[in-house]
Amino acid sequence: MTDTGQRNLPQGTLAKESTDEAGGKSGATKRGGGDPATRGRTTIADGVVEKIAGLAARDVDGVHAMGGGLARTFGAVRDRVPGGSGTKSVSRGVKAEVGEVQTALDLEIVVEYGVPIADVARDVRENVIGAVERMTGLEVVEVNIAVSDVKLPDEEDDEPQGRLQ
Secondary structure, three states: OEEEEEOOOOOOOOOEEEEOOOOOEOOOOOOOOOOHHHOOOOOOOHHHHHHHHHHHHHOOOOEEEEOOHHHHHHHHHHHHOOOOOOHHHOOOOEEEEEOOOEEEEEEEEEEEOOOOHHHHHHHHHHHHHHHHHHHHOOEEEEEEEEEEEEEOOOOOOOOOOOOOO
């Protein structure tokens, strides 16, 4: 195989044509350079990680709600106002700090009465870490969980929809 030179392309663009044994063009033109995954940068906003973590935490049995009492009260009011609900309720009770390759999360949860809090916290950590790492590719370095309340069986529900389905 012999190599003919480069085409006349805009500056910074390289492509080589090669000829086959019979002198014809092989048609093999290499574009770009290297792995496509390295051609650019992806940034993930804190809010994206917060939504993923919030949904993953709510999916754990024993988690009644997310956020402290005041946040839940304002959230319940906002949810009842037409156009007032939004994506903020998904990330309520979650705070993320996102770096280039790592993230740290703080969660505030309300657990149901009678469930072992340590088990719920462990399950929340596992579920949140798995979901965030799988969906974002970020390494979760820590998940801090604050249990702000216990939902008693005879208490009225502040959050009308309860756990998200």
